[in-house]
Amino acid sequence: MAIIGLGRMGSTIDDELPAGSPAYSVAAACAASPRLSVTAGADIDPAKRQAFATRWGVSALYDDYRAMIRQERPDLVAICTKGPLHAEMAVAVAEENVPMIFCEKAIACSMREADAVLEAVGSRRIPFNTGVLRRFNRAYHQARDLIAAGEIGEVKTAVHYAASNLLHGHIHSLDTLSFLLGDPQVESVWGELLPRDLAIENNRLDKDPNGIYQVRFANGVEATTVPGGAWEFEVLGTGGSVRICNNGGEVALRQAPAQRRGSWENVPLPPLPA
Numbered sequence: 001m002a003i004i005g006l007g008r009m010g011s012t013i014d015d016e017l018p019a020g021s022p023a024y025s026v027a028a029a030c031a032a033s034p035r036l037s038v039t040a041g042a043d044i045d046p047a048k049r050q051a052f053a054t055r056w057g058v059s060a061l062y063d064d065y066r067a068m069i070r071q072e073r074p075d076l077v078a079i080c081t082k083g084p085l086h087a088e089m090a091v092a093v094a095e096e097n098v099p100m101i102f103c104e105k106a107i108a109c110s111m112r113e114a115d116a117v118l119e120a121v122g123s124r125r126i127p128f129n130t131g132v133l134r135r136f137n138r139a140y141h142q143a144r145d146l147i148a149a150g151e152i153g154e155v156k157t158a159v160h161y162a163a164s165n166l167l168h169g170h171i172h173s174l175d176t177l178s179f180l181l182g183d184p185q186v187e188s189v190w191g192e193l194l195p196r197d198l199a200i201e202n203n204r205l206d207k208d209p210n211g212i213y214q215v216r217f218a219n220g221v222e223a224t225t226v227p228g229g230a231w232e233f234e235v236l237g238t239g240g241s242v243r244i245c246n247n248g249g250e251v252a253l254r255q256a257p258a259q260r261r262g263s264w265e266n267v268p269l270p271p272l273p274a
């Protein structure tokens, strides 16, 4: 694995988390996995390269990520720079025929650039993933399994809570709502960027505005974001609700058939894999 961008997500974000948290940065996740190893890194900032070398014991460090790929031929490249660089870098990395790409969100700052990324990876059949981490989180798996098992009856609607920006936040909220519902086809989307008089130049969002939306899925379920509160999700059905609280820290189930009140019960999470 080679990492482009040796900042927080590439290398150091774990320092910001409570002790004992699972590995979060790409470098820390590689160090924690028996199947991955970081062999090279690229950053335009010499201090970041030096800190990375010291922290992770990696000596193949470059200021030019293309030179890194040509020299090191990594199996997987993680793009961990800031959003406005992602599309250009993802296309360039694909053009180097890297076998697999992980690109931090946002994958692009315009639909045109997102299409270019899709074309560059799709035409070469390169597996491409982005940082939608809740899909790999046990709390969301627990909630999705409860929903799929019919514990809340027939699903009617789903809600995301938290004021959030579009490219970096709502990529998570939309993906998680879709995941919880079993990834049904999206039929239509209504949305607004905030502030409502925002001027969008060249159809590109270099800054990341807040947004609100409502999504209608092909199975008839509508999902909405509520721009307030802490990061939480709730899926409501004919027989109750399931709620993922504290940003994935807890799952609560309320089984409440229409004729009687139910109360929230915490659902124990499975242990983290060793």
Ligand SMILES: NC(=O)c1ccc[n+]([C@@H]2O[C@H](COP(=O)([O-])OP(=O)(O)OC[C@H]3O[C@@H](n4cnc5c(N)ncnc54)[C@H](O)[C@@H]3O)[C@@H](O)[C@H]2O)c1
Pocket: 004, 005, 006, 007, 008, 009, 010, 013, 042, 043, 044, 045, 048, 063, 065, 080, 081, 082, 083, 085, 104, 105, 106, 131, 132, 133, 168
């Ligand atoms: N999935 C998550 O939970 C999560 C959390 C934090 C950040 N992120 C994402 O990670 C990305 C990076 O954020 P960050 O907070 O780590 O940023 P950061 O500023 O800490 O790190 C970015 C690094 O990229 C380097 N860089 C800039 N231009 C470069 C170039 N041309 N070539 C090589 N390196 C270059 C910078 O010098 C810097 O070290 C963002 O897109 C952010 O959305 C995701």
